Amino acid sequence: MINPKSLKKFGLLGSLLYVSQFIPIACLYEALSVFMRQRGASLEAIGYQGVLIIFLLPLLWLVSRSLPENSIGGDALS
Numbered sequence: 001m002i003n004p005k006s007l008k009k010f011g012l013l014g015s016l017l018y019v020s021q022f023i024p025i026a027c028l029y030e031a032l033s034v035f036m037r038q039r040g041a042s043l044e045a046i047g048y049q050g051v052l053i054i055f056l057l058p059l060l061w062l063v064s065r066s067l068p069e070n071s072i073g074g075d076a077l078s
Contacts, residue, residue, distance in 0.1 A: 029053065 029050070036046050 025053075 032049060033046050036049065
C-alpha cells in the first residue's frame with residue numbers, strides 16, 4: 001500500500017516539474033519584451049508578441065511536421 005506521506009512528496013514533485021517547464025518560455029518572453037523596448041518598439045508591438053508566440057510557433061511547428069522526410073522539419077531518425 002502507498003504511504004500517504006510519500007504520495008504527497010510525489011504530488012509536490014509532479015507539481016514542481018509541471019511548473020518548471022514554463023520557466024524558459026517565460027524568461028524568453030520577458031527578455032524579448034525588454035529587448036524590443038530598448039530597440040524602440042511601441043507598446044502595441046510588444047503586446048502583439050504574445051499573440052505571435054502563442055499562435056505562430058505552433059503553426060510553424062505544424063508546417064515543419066508536414067514537410068517530407070528529407071526536408072528540414074522531417075523526422076531524420078524514423
